[in-house]
Amino acid sequence: METVGVFQQAMICLQHVERELLLFTAFWLLVSAADEAVMDLCWLTLLLRGKARSTRLPADLSKVSLSGRSAVLVAAWQEEQVIGHTLRHALSAWKHKELCLYVGCYANDAATLAAAMAGAGQDTRVRVIIHSEFGPTTKADCLNRLYKAVCEDERRSGIRFRSVVLHDSEDMVHSAELAVIDRALDEADFIQLPVRPEPQASSRWVGGHYIDEFAEAHGKALPVRDALGAAVPSAGVGCGFSREMLARIAHLRRVEGEGGPFAGECLTEDYELGVLIWREGGKGRFVRARDATGQLVATRAYFPGRLEDSVRQKTRWIHGIALQSWDRLGWSRINRSAGVADTWMALRDRRGPLAAMVLASSYLLVLVELLLATIRVGGVGTNPTASPVLQAILAVCLVSLVWRCIMRFLFTAREYGLVEGARAIMRIPVANLVAIVAGYRALANYLRTLRGAAVHWEKTAHHLHPATKAAGYPLHGYSGHGGTTLPDRGTRVPAAA
Structure with a gap:
């Protein structure tokens, strides 16, 4: 009983x-x-x-001249295992003479610095920039240092860049990317291309869930967002900004006491930048295009394959996008012409x-x-009826x-x-x-x-690069020399302190 x-x-x-x-x-x-x-x-x-179909591009655009100079910024801290592959593949895939690739390194990270120099080889389109402070700082801080280097080069040469493109140190780029961004910037201030996570045989479940989420988000949600005229957030990779708009955001940051267009204290400075451009009256676009072979013009990368690494990365995303952006961007500066759509998307983001x-x-x-x-x-007991x-x-x-x-x-x-x-x-x-x-x-x-604690940046570690098996890819837009082994010592390239 x-x-x-x-x-x-x-x-x-x-x-x-x-x-x-x-x-x-x-x-x-x-x-x-x-x-x-x-x-x-x-x-x-x-x-x-x-209107949901990807644009089909003509023949190879990797050799087509850009309408102006393009600066590609890559921040690197403890990325010695991937940065060399990224640079070699990008330089091989992008034939454009108008390209200048800026890589941000730190004096106390000799391994990454050596790998970056090795990856650059003799290519004069690369500038390895050594941060004046010891790392790690933050990705935004490193990007601001690279932006400063871009401004310095413009003053020295007297020639202004047309666009600034962002990439991460583990990215595998498409040969047509710069040309697509260059053309799309004729009618917009910011362009975001799709991100395509690569399947990992060693991590079908944790690493694999990224491909499901990005396939739906960049195949459905962002095209809808673009069509509705709402703000298009930046993913921080495969995104291009008009030089004038980035200068405008940098001026806004300076007025607020910051040192460049990227918010150093924000965990998702890329997301904030895309939204801020829209809030300041700029136009952002999400562009899906396929090359002549049918391959998506997108940034390929391996995402975290371990559960702890995945949780750490998504913790940063949620903290930055859902919580920090609520504080930093708020709700009051919504563009009234697309207020309902943008409020809806902001709710989804948060x-x-x-x-x-x-x-x-x-x-x-x-x-x-x-x-x-x-x-x-x-x-004991009975089944209740709803x-x-x-x-x-x-x-x-x-x-x-x-x-x-x-x-x-x-x-x-x-x-x-x-x-x-x-x-x-x-x-x-x-x-x-x-x-x-x-x-x-x-x-x-x-x-x-x-309660007053400092915002803690948790960097994602990268050990694999998709370019290491590029020779086995039947992909026209991604072919290159990414599969070679890094030499022990690299050739010096121009560097700035």
Whole structure:
């Protein structure tokens, strides 16, 4: 009898928990379902109107002259394992004489400095810039130093750059990228090209979930955002800015007491820069294009393959985009011509912590349901009946989950094939786990900063580079000499302190 009483008490407590979790998760999952349904409807409308298709480019654009000089900025700290491959491949893929590639290094990081010099070889289009301070500072601080070097070179030569392009030290570029950005800047102030994470045989699940998320985000969400006229955020790679707009943002930063166009104290300075350009009246565009062989003109890279590294990276993203941008960008400077669309997109950008809470509640609800089912098997309690309204909400959520799986499969399969499309569905729990832990950590870090703690930059470590197997790629736009081994010593290239 006492055992039955204990089970009954446990049943009552669990049923209360079940009810609260069910109401909370059902409501927010319904809101999320409505949000994604509107996004899907917008994308399908673009598709039916022929505006969601990628632009098909003519023959190889790697040798086509640019309409002006282009500065490519790459910040590097402890990137000795990838920076050489990045530079050799980029210099091989980009034949443009108008290119000047600036690499930011630190005097106390000799390995990265040597690898950068080795990767540059004898190519005079490369400038290795040594930061005046010991590293690590922040990526934004290093980029501001490179921007200063660009300004110094302009003063010395008397020739102004037309565009400034950003890349990371682990990126594998497409040969047509600079030409696409150069042409698109005729009608815009900022251009963002797609990012294409590379599959990793050693990390099908953690590393693989990035390909699912980027395939859908850069295949659907950003094209819709662009079509609606909302702000297009910068991904920090494969993005180009008009020289005039970047100078305008740099002037704005100087007025506010900062040292360049990139916000040094912001964890996602790239995201903020893209939004800030739009807020200041500039025009940003997301451009999807395919070369003559059908390959997407995008930046390829390996993303973190370990769970801890992935959580660390996404913690920084959520902290910077969802929480810092709320403080730094706010809501009051929305462009009224696209106010509804931009507010909607800002809400989507800042939903990370809430999404983590809803996902955690959902999995906790599943655990509670399993415990209740186990108790009921022992003959204690009965199955409660949900109200018609709650049943309808749960039915909508179930349909939405099935639809989300279909969309995730379709977008991943379009870029990576049917096998990866099937894996995309199985990787959803992995993506959810990363989102839950990263959301919790981001919120905890943000609360610490509100109490006066300094913003802590957690750099992502890179050990692999997609260019190391470039010789095996049947990709016209990505071919190059990235697969060679770094020499022991590099040839010196022009450097500035």
